[in-house]
Amino acid sequence: MVIARPFRPEDEADVVRMRKVAFGNQSPDWATPASTWWGVVAEDGDGVCGSLRAWNYRQFFGGVAVPMAGVASVTVDPHARGRGVAGALLVKSLERMRAEGQVVSTLFAATPPLYRAYGWERVGALETVTLPPAAFGWVAKPGEPTPLRRAREADLAEVHQLYLDIASTVDGMLDRSGPLFDITKILTLDTVDVVDGLRGFCSSSRRPHSETLDVYDIVARDADAGRALLAALATWSGQVDQICLRRFDPLIWDLLLSLPGHHTTAVEPIMLRIVDFAAAVAARGWPEGLPDFAVDLDIADEHAPWNAGKHRLVHESGKTRLEAGGDGEVRMTARALAAWYAGAATIADLNRAGLADGRAPLLDLASRAPRRLSIADSY
Incomplete structure (x- = not known):
C-alpha cells in the first residue's frame, strides 16, 4: 500500500538518492522547507519511494498575478514504478495546494499522459530560439543610435518594474516576486544592458566552453529601445556562433525581430491544472x-x-x-x-x-x- 504524506527533513537522503537516479543530479536543499516551497513524499512497505516538490509562484492571467504551485522534481523509485506512486503524490499535493491558497498549478511534463490523467493539460510553452548574431543586424535603426549602458544596482527596481509592466500583459509569465527571486542576482550575469531612460533591458551570459550567448530577457517599452537592444546583439558576430533567447516580449518577438526562414526553436511544453x-x-x-x-x-x-x-x-x-x-x-x-x-x-x-x-x-x-x-x- 502506498501512502503520501508531507515531506520531513529526515526524508532528505531518500529524496536525494531518488533524484540522482531519476535526473542524474542531486538537490541538497530539501532539508530546509521554507516559504518558497513545500514537499510531499510517498511511502510503501520498504520506506520512502517517491517525492514531489511544489514551488510558491505567482503567474499572470488577465494582468493579475495568480497564486500558483509550480510542480517539480516528481520522482518514483524504480522498484515502485507502475504502482500508482506518482498518482498518490499528485492527489495529495492537490489537497496541500488548496490549503496553501495556490489556486492553479503548472508543471513541465516529461510524461504528459501521467499528468493528464490527474487533470493537468497542455496550455503553452517556454520557447527558446537560436539564431546567428547576423540575424539581429536586420533591425533597422533610423536616426541616431539609441545609447545603452551597463545596469547598476540603483537601476534594479526600475528594471523589475519594466519586467512586470510587460510580463503582466502575457498570460503565463511569472511575476518574479517574493523570496524565490533576488533581483540583485541579475548583476552576476555577464551583461545587463539598459536603454537610456530605462526604456528597455537585455540580460545575457556567455555559455561556458561554448560559442553560444544565452539571452535571458530582452524587454522594451518602445520600438526604438527594442531596436537598440536587438542591434547590440548583432555586435557579437565573430565572438559567438549563435545566440539563444527566450520568447517573451511581444514587441520584440512579433513586431521587431525578423526571424529567418530557417531557424531552431526549442519548445518545453507547460501544463496547467485548476x-x-x-x-x-x-x-x-x-x-x-x-x-x-x-x-x-x-x-x-x-x-x-x-x-x-x-x-x-x-x-x-x-x-x-x-x-x-x-x-x-x-x-x-x-x-x-x-x-x-x-x-x-x-x-x-x-x-x-x-x-x-x-x-x-x-x-x-x-x-x-x-x-x-x-x-x-x-x-
Whole structure:
C-alpha cells in the first residue's frame, strides 16, 4: 500500500538518492522547507519511494498575478514504478495546494499522459530560439543610435518594474516576486544592458566552453529601445556562433525581430491544472468590455472533488464570479477546465476532443481562446 504524506527533513537522503537516479543530479536543499516551497513524499512497505516538490509562484492571467504551485522534481523509485506512486503524490499535493491558497498549478511534463490523467493539460510553452548574431543586424535603426549602458544596482527596481509592466500583459509569465527571486542576482550575469531612460533591458551570459550567448530577457517599452537592444546583439558576430533567447516580449518577438526562414526553436511544453475553481475565477483578471453573461457548467473532477458538480459562471458589471448551482449546460472535465481557463483551446475543440460537451461562445470570449501561454522561467 502506498501512502503520501508531507515531506520531513529526515526524508532528505531518500529524496536525494531518488533524484540522482531519476535526473542524474542531486538537490541538497530539501532539508530546509521554507516559504518558497513545500514537499510531499510517498511511502510503501520498504520506506520512502517517491517525492514531489511544489514551488510558491505567482503567474499572470488577465494582468493579475495568480497564486500558483509550480510542480517539480516528481520522482518514483524504480522498484515502485507502475504502482500508482506518482498518482498518490499528485492527489495529495492537490489537497496541500488548496490549503496553501495556490489556486492553479503548472508543471513541465516529461510524461504528459501521467499528468493528464490527474487533470493537468497542455496550455503553452517556454520557447527558446537560436539564431546567428547576423540575424539581429536586420533591425533597422533610423536616426541616431539609441545609447545603452551597463545596469547598476540603483537601476534594479526600475528594471523589475519594466519586467512586470510587460510580463503582466502575457498570460503565463511569472511575476518574479517574493523570496524565490533576488533581483540583485541579475548583476552576476555577464551583461545587463539598459536603454537610456530605462526604456528597455537585455540580460545575457556567455555559455561556458561554448560559442553560444544565452539571452535571458530582452524587454522594451518602445520600438526604438527594442531596436537598440536587438542591434547590440548583432555586435557579437565573430565572438559567438549563435545566440539563444527566450520568447517573451511581444514587441520584440512579433513586431521587431525578423526571424529567418530557417531557424531552431526549442519548445518545453507547460501544463496547467485548476486547483480551486471558484478561487481561480476570483483571482484572475478578465478581458475588459465583456458583455454580462451567465453560463451553467457541470464539472467532472474526481481528484479535486471540491471542484466537481454544477456551477454558474457569472460576469456582471465588469466582475466575474462562480456560483454553485445551475443546470449544467456545458459539461467539462478537469483537463477541459484547465485549457479553457488558460484560453488554450476553444469550447468547440474541447468538444471534439471529448473533454467537454456543450456550446457557449461567451466562454471563448472570456478566456480569449484560442491562444497559447508563454513562460520565460523554468523550474
